[in-house]
Amino acid sequence: MSEYSFGTIAFYALFFGEAIFGIGMIVLLHVMHFILTRKFDSLLFKEPYFRKNELFVYTIWPFSLIRTIGYMLFLVFPDYVKRKRFKDVELNLDRGSALVFFSQLFLFVVVVESLLVLAMIGWGLVEMVLSLIRLQ
Amino acid sequence: MGSSKSASEILRISRSKGTAPTHMLKHQADRLLRISKYASRGGGVLLATASLGVACSDIAHTDNIQEKNEILVETVGGIFTGTLYGVVTGAMIFIAATPVGWVAALVIGVGGVAWSYLGGKLAKNIYSIHGNKIDLVSGLLVGGVCK
Helix, strand or coil: CCCCCHHHHHHHHHHHHHHHHHHHHHHHHHHHHHHHHHHHHHHHCCCCCCCHHHHHHCCCCCCHHHHHHHHHHHHHCHHHHHHHCCCCCCCCCCCCCHHHHHHHHHHHHHHHHHHHHHHHHHHHHHHHHHHHHHHC | CCCCCCHHHHHHCCHHHHHHHHHHHHHHHHHHHHHHHHHHHHHHHHHHHHHHHHHHHHHHCCCCHHHHHHHHHHHHHHHHHHHHHHHHHHHHHHHHCCCCCHHHHHHHHHHHHHHHHHHHHHHHHHHHHHCCCCCHHHHCCHHHHCC
């Protein structure tokens, strides 16, 4: 244990955490894209919920993933997203359904990944400032 | 069509002859749309593969172990910072119900590249200070793939 400093352990925890949660985020997003677009496109991917150019742009990868992220937000925060975009849409989904669970899991992974990336960026900026001070 | 009209005049205003070019144009437009979708999809995959390929080639062509590891850390940090930026921006655009025009697409693209660059460089900087010279390239078998 004494072989490695706290900085070394913290760096590798952040690095591998970022990589594992990042891969998880990408895989989960694509799996959910496959499932949710097949399930909800006929109901939601049309006017007036999306504008004309959105209906075109959101069919092209990687922008098509934005509509999957939107569907997942809708499953997790139905009232909020309904107010913002899907007015008058009733999904009648069970709160304990697998789709809701995996959408919540995706958002959890995104939050953890954001914290890890922000920690890495913040730490990197501090190190950069410290090395600039040392140089002077 | 009265019999008073000449054959060429009848041909010129014939309904079937009039609609044929439009049909061809529509067909070509649909074809272009289809091609552009495939091109975009292929382009994205190509860019991701190219960026990994460049990193792999850099690792293979560098003799210094420390530099190999710095390239690996920079690439991994860059990829995930850029991807996260894309996901968060996508969610914000969806919630804001702002249609993605070319300008918004450009902002997403440029922002993603900028965050990716920043994330990669800062991760590399921390590795060079605190990485303790641990050889990730050999440990993660990256050296075996990129040689």
